[in-house]
Amino acid sequence: KAGVTQTPRYLIKTRGQQVTLSCSPISGHRSVSWYQQTPGQGLQFLFEYFSETQRNKGNFPGRFSGRQFSNSRSEMNVSTLELGDSALYLCASSPDGKQNQPQHFGDGTRLSIL
Amino acid sequence: DQQVKQNSPSLSVQEGRISILNCDYTNSMFDYFLWYKKYPAEGPTFLISISSIKDKNEDGRFTVFLNKSAKHLSLHIVPSQPGDSAVYFCAATTFSGNTPLVFGKGTRLSVIA
Numbered sequence: 001k002a003g004v005t006q007t008p009r010y011l012i013k014t015r016g017q018q019v020t021l022s023c024s025p026i027s028g029h030r031s032v033s034w035y036q037q038t039p040g041q042g043l044q045f046l047f048e049y050f051s052e053t054q055r056n057k058g059n060f061p062g063r064f065s066g067r068q069f070s071n072s073r074s075e076m077n078v079s080t081l082e083l084g085d086s087a088l089y090l091c092a093s094s095p096d097g098k099q100n101q102p103q104h105f106g107d108g109t110r111l112s113i114l
Numbered sequence: 115d116q117q118v119k120q121n122s123p124s125l126s127v128q129e130g131r132i133s134i135l136n137c138d139y140t141n142s143m144f145d146y147f148l149w150y151k152k153y154p155a156e157g158p159t160f161l162i163s164i165s166s167i168k169d170k171n172e173d174g175r176f177t178v179f180l181n182k183s184a185k186h187l188s189l190h191i192v193p194s195q196p197g198d199s200a201v202y203f204c205a206a207t208t209f210s211g212n213t214p215l216v217f218g219k220g221t222r223l224s225v226i227a
Contacts, residue, residue: 004157033214040123042203042219043158056214090157098211100146100165105157 002027004093004106012112018079021109023091025072029104031055031097032074034066037088037108046089049074050097078111086113117141118206120218129227133191137204137218140185144206148215149178149189152201161202162189165209194225 005024013019025032034046045058049068066076072093078085088110092103119138127133137147145166150158164171164178164187171178177190191198204218 035217040219042118042120043205043215043217045214045216048214058214092157099207099213099215100148100163100209100211102148102160102163103215105150105159107155107157 004091004104006089006091006106006109008109009107010110010112012114013081014114015081015083017081018077019081019111021076021078021089021091021111023074023076023093023106025074025091025093026104029093029095030072031094032068032072033092033094033097033103034074034076035090035092036060037090038084038086043090046076048097055097081113083113085111087111115140116219117144118204118216118218120202120204120221122221123219124222124224126224126226127194129196129225130193133189133194133198133223133225135189135191135202135204135221135223137187137189138185139187139206141206141216142185143208143213144216145209146207146211147178147180147187148205148207149176150203150205150217152203152220158203191223194223196225196227199223199225 033048035043048056068074148163149161152158205215
């Protein structure tokens with residue numbers, strides 16, 4: 001069974017640009033969650049999508065947005081990039097989004113802002 | 115305000131000995147806890163979990179203990195192996211699973227051969 005796939009693995013952008021990251025969940029999983037990991041900050045929850053609907057949202061500015069397609073693939077978009085957006089962005093999938101069940105993470109997209 | 119705290123950024127343990135990783139939480143709403151392990155350049159993987167109706171859960175070399183009154187949990191690894199060297203994250207949610215995971219900042223475990 002293929003795992004969670006995130007593309008691209010690495011990305012370099014400059015301030016003010018926008019970026020789109022992609023996450024393909026495990027087949028059959030309908031929930032995708034996104035996290036930001038910065039040095040020394042752990043994983044911070046961005047949002048969760050289930051069946052194309054955003055069910056939960058973390059405490060991030062509106063520059064961070066996402067969507068989910070009918071095949072459960074999800075994209076995350078960050079507009080007007082700032083230096084502080086440099087981070088590892090992780091997505092995780094699960095069958096039904098229940099957070100008390102193991103979440104299956106991708107290997108992340110490392111975003112660097114110059 | 116950090117709701118889940120892992121106060122030790124790093125820990126070094128001799129191979130074969132016990133590793134004890136600690137986690138504290140402040141929000142009484144949390145009643146389900148999970149540990150994830152992360153190797154460099156890989157995503158976190160689920161390790162073990164515990165709900166507040168139990169005070170201990172074992173899975174092979176890994177045991178998680180929960181002290182609800184102290185709002186404290188710990189992960190014990192016995193015996194520690196070099197392959198256990200990784201960053202360990204404690205995460206909290208509710209028993210219903212409807213609340214997003216809140217992660218600690220992680221503890222980097224180094225097991226020395």
